[in-house]
Amino acid sequence: MSERVKVKKKSPAPVAAAKADAALPALGIKGMLRWAWTQLTSMRTALFLLLLLAVAAVPGSLFPQRPANPSIVAQYIKDNPDYGKVLDALQLYDVYSSAWFSAIYLLLFVSLIGCVVPRAIAHFKAMRSQPPRTPKRLSRLPEYGTLVIPADAGIPASDAINGAAGLLRKRGYRVDVRDADGARPSIGAERGFAKEVGNLIFHTSLIGVLVSVALGGLFGYSGQRILVEGDTFVNTLVGYDQFTPGTNFQSGQLEPYSIQLNKFDITFDRESQGKFGQPIDFSAAVTTKENPDAPARDETLKVNDPITLGGTSIYLTGNGYAPVVTVRDGDGNVSMQGPVVAKLQGDNYYSSVVIKVPDAAPDQLGFVGFFLPTAFITPEGVSFSADPELFNPQLTLNSYYGDLGLDNGAPQNVFELDVEDLTPLNARNLDAGGITLTPGASYTLPDGKGSISFDGVKRYIGVDIHHNPGQAYALAFALLAVAGLILSLYINRRRVWVRTGTHEDGRTMVEYGLLARGEDHRLAAEAAALKGLFATEWQLEPESPDASQQTPSSKRDNNAGSPTPAGPAGPEKDQ
Amino acid sequence: MPFGINETMGQYSELFMLLAAGTYTIAFIAFAWDLAKSSKALRAIDLKAAQAESPTRVPVAAGAAQAGSRSDASHLAGPAGRAERPSSSAAAGNGGGVITADGDMKYAAERRAPARIAVALTVLGVLIHAAGVITRALGAGRVPWGNMYEFLTTGAFVAVAVFLLVLIRRDLRFLGTFVVGLAIIMLVAASVAYFTPVGHLVPALQSYWLIIHVSIAVLSSALFTLTFAMSALQLVQSHRQKTVAAGGADKLGFMRLVPSALSLENLSYRINAIAFIGWTFTLMFGAIWAEKAWGRFWGWDTKEVWTFVIWVVYAGYLHARATRGWTGTRAAWLSIVGYLCVVFNFTIVNQFFNGLHSYSGL
Ligand code: HEM
Numbered sequence: 001m002s003e004r005v006k007v008k009k010k011s012p013a014p015v016a017a018a019k020a021d022a023a024l025p026a027l028g029i030k031g032m033l034r035w036a037w038t039q040l041t042s043m044r045t046a047l048f049l050l051l052l053l054a055v056a057a058v059p060g061s062l063f064p065q066r067p068a069n070p071s072i073v074a075q076y077i078k079d080n081p082d083y084g085k086v087l088d089a090l091q092l093y094d095v096y097s098s099a100w101f102s103a104i105y106l107l108l109f110v111s112l113i114g115c116v117v118p119r120a121i122a123h124f125k126a127m128r129s130q131p132p133r134t135p136k137r138l139s140r141l142p143e144y145g146t147l148v149i150p151a152d153a154g155i156p157a158s159d160a161i162n163g164a165a166g167l168l169r170k171r172g173y174r175v176d177v178r179d180a181d182g183a184r185p186s187i188g189a190e191r192g193f194a195k196e197v198g199n200l201i202f203h204t205s206l207i208g209v210l211v212s213v214a215l216g217g218l219f220g221y222s223g224q225r226i227l228v229e230g231d232t233f234v235n236t237l238v239g240y241d242q243f244t245p246g247t248n249f250q251s252g253q254l255e256p257y258s259i260q261l262n263k264f265d266i267t268f269d270r271e272s273q274g275k276f277g278q279p280i281d282f283s284a285a286v287t288t289k290e291n292p293d294a295p296a297r298d299e300t301l302k303v304n305d306p307i308t309l310g311g312t313s314i315y316l317t318g319n320g321y322a323p324v325v326t327v328r329d330g331d332g333n334v335s336m337q338g339p340v341v342a343k344l345q346g347d348n349y350y351s352s353v354v355i356k357v358p359d360a361a362p363d364q365l366g367f368v369g370f371f372l373p374t375a376f377i378t379p380e381g382v383s384f385s386a387d388p389e390l391f392n393p394q395l396t397l398n399s400y401y402g403d404l405g406l407d408n409g410a411p412q413n414v415f416e417l418d419v420e421d422l423t424p425l426n427a428r429n430l431d432a433g434g435i436t437l438t439p440g441a442s443y444t445l446p447d448g449k450g451s452i453s454f455d456g457v458k459r460y461i462g463v464d465i466h467h468n469p470g471q472a473y474a475l476a477f478a479l480l481a482v483a484g485l486i487l488s489l490y491i492n493r494r495r496v497w498v499r500t501g502t503h504e505d506g507r508t509m510v511e512y513g514l515l516a517r518g519e520d521h522r523l524a525a526e527a528a529a530l531k532g533l534f535a536t537e538w539q540l541e542p543e544s545p546d547a548s549q550q551t552p553s554s555k556r557d558n559n560a561g562s563p564t565p566a567g568p569a570g571p572e573k574d575q
Numbered sequence: 576m577p578f579g580i581n582e583t584m585g586q587y588s589e590l591f592m593l594l595a596a597g598t599y600t601i602a603f604i605a606f607a608w609d610l611a612k613s614s615k616a617l618r619a620i621d622l623k624a625a626q627a628e629s630p631t632r633v634p635v636a637a638g639a640a641q642a643g644s645r646s647d648a649s650h651l652a653g654p655a656g657r658a659e660r661p662s663s664s665a666a667a668g669n670g671g672g673v674i675t676a677d678g679d680m681k682y683a684a685e686r687r688a689p690a691r692i693a694v695a696l697t698v699l700g701v702l703i704h705a706a707g708v709i710t711r712a713l714g715a716g717r718v719p720w721g722n723m724y725e726f727l728t729t730g731a732f733v734a735v736a737v738f739l740l741v742l743i744r745r746d747l748r749f750l751g752t753f754v755v756g757l758a759i760i761m762l763v764a765a766s767v768a769y770f771t772p773v774g775h776l777v778p779a780l781q782s783y784w785l786i787i788h789v790s791i792a793v794l795s796s797a798l799f800t801l802t803f804a805m806s807a808l809q810l811v812q813s814h815r816q817k818t819v820a821a822g823g824a825d826k827l828g829f830m831r832l833v834p835s836a837l838s839l840e841n842l843s844y845r846i847n848a849i850a851f852i853g854w855t856f857t858l859m860f861g862a863i864w865a866e867k868a869w870g871r872f873w874g875w876d877t878k879e880v881w882t883f884v885i886w887v888v889y890a891g892y893l894h895a896r897a898t899r900g901w902t903g904t905r906a907a908w909l910s911i912v913g914y915l916c917v918v919f920n921f922t923i924v925n926q927f928f929n930g931l932h933s934y935s936g937l
Binding site for chain 1: 580582774775776778779781782784841845848851852855856859862863864866868869870872873874876880881883884888890891895896897898899901924
């Protein structure tokens, strides 16, 4: 808890507060718990937990993280047999869901609640109570000044105090006039309650952000799908290549919308030297339907510009080429025909291709190789892709026959073919050599196993589909937090007291003092502004030596050479 | 792509950047000269005053206009309720002998010719630098912050420009060597290590969020740069004040041009508060952009991790300022650690950490 609240608490029960501070847990279980709670909700603990949170977040950037990339984590553990497993046991691949990271932020938020609730109550009370009583000696306050109203002005002490009260009210202070008709009337005034309100909003909103994020994890889902030109995705579980449900996901949540990829265009950089051939624009023309009976709509899907449909957002996250092939089996039947998604491997869309033909008879067929949009072969025989566009497309393949192992139902990665149990037909080191195809060409496999033809090339896109119900709330709370933060940092909470009295010779003496609560670098400016306002109100020459006593702040103004005798000196607008 | 590439513009830009770096170098020398000369002059004044057998406080006040007499004004010692800090007592108690600079960092009456020359040169440099940044933008047909080279050149420009803007209201010329020196380093690093010819943005960066998110990040970083320098000076100054208060010798005479540790702390707090709001926006807008680009607003990507770490460290700094026993030196350390994280996030993370943000253009 902040110092101020502590100070406040001390005044009614200084002994109890002192005990809590002394932190001697010789008070039994109850006392111990109370002690622990006081510690947890102290400002020092909050600071400690905050710094700890910063430190704890770092390992997540040093080690690969499972949620982002499970395969890299597996590889990392394999590559580092000595400590890879140890790191795993310490949850260093799942930092942000690890027990220790969670413990830190949960403690922090418990501390925050324990901090915010009492502060809110204290502040609510403060807002409803009157400004504190006028101190005996205003001159002890950090800002202090006096004014003298000449006797012939005809402004008695009570009028002066009411005038000052009016001015302060206009300036946004909450004002309490005391002893208005007495000999020494005074004012207690306070402003800037919104500072504390802002602080409370800020901290409460942080809790809101956390809860919203949790909400997204519970009820959200996400998935991926690859769409070749011409393909249609329907938003059902089977429509996804990969699907990650939230903890409370129900398949009934999926709206049966559909999205068809008509055409995918890429613009490559042909202008600059350094980035020649780099993609500078991706654009997917799609047709969407809200549900099977809804009218079709043509839309464009781009990077940074998702499509929203059925409560989900659809993102363009990847793309590549899909060579279209036709495979005939040993019996002469077409056993496979269509585009094959080629997986990106290197520069300029150098991609790997795996073709599995389980329907081929009498033997199942498999192909493994590469697709190059602009094939180029060095004198040493190394092939690479010289350009991302289809200037010289080429498919180079090895072929196999045998049992692909697909029939036992075990799921397989479509981008990999386990060739261990297969018999090679074509490879560079075999007599038959490898297969090299250009569009329109076909190749007859050795031993009458069939043939393959390369019919053309299509493009494919990878889309991510996300549904996160917590997102909008998270944003709302974040905005609220910023608003609260700005209030909290830029509103100054101040108190002003004014006291007046009548001198024996009939002059009305005015003294005032200001006190800031918390950071307030403009208190002196406020004092100067108030002095200017008072002087105008009572038509005084503020800088004439007998009318006003110099204060530190007005001395500074003198030095700066810009006294403002009549008008109010507005608060400095620095920063 | 709406705009084409203009390589000639890009070459002009390189030339301007070089000229700016050259001008800054001369400005840097002038700033350093100012520090050296002023500390010599101050020592001479002290010496004379000591011969005249004046009490400790008078000589400085007499020598360097009214600066000394101002620094003991009560409101300069910081907000009420913070007077119990060790740094504040040092500032108030020894305002006369140790510190010459104005606690409010307002301009004093006496002229410092080298400092004026240095500022004039910096203004010239920043104008040339602005031309470099603008021609770069024209050459690439987009905002000039799409890769490391551009982050560095534009970032250096913003840092110097922010510094000059603050100079309008506050006499922070004692930071000149630091800010201009940093700008030189950034420009040199950009041209030597990160040079990238003008080019198009990769599709991942083609978003108006690039304009919003990165500009605020660069601006906040520029402010953090200022507070880093002030916090570092605060540590030195507070050490020096303690040494002198304990009767030790004052070995760092040039630090008299630097305001008291408490004034530094208070001003850097105010700047850090602005920069923290800016960083909060950076983080939020980054999250909104991530949602637009990748479908999730937060995924603990390395860059996101470090942006978060920086945010939390500065939140810790703001808390420290409100925690008894953590103001002053410790808060300054937090501000320094925060800035080191900013630098780390920009250099090491951009280059060596793989993540979705790996489009630094290297
Ligand atoms: C999620 C963790 C937290 C974050 C990110 C955070 C952030 C901040 C920030 C940025 C400020 C400065 C702005 C302002 O004055 O309102 C602040 C102030 C403050 N925070 Fe926190 N806070 C966190 C947790 C806590 C906790 C647990 C406590 C209580 C123990 C706490 C108590 C305070 C108080 C009392 C202030 C006002 C300081 C002053 O008077 O200057 N905060 N917080």
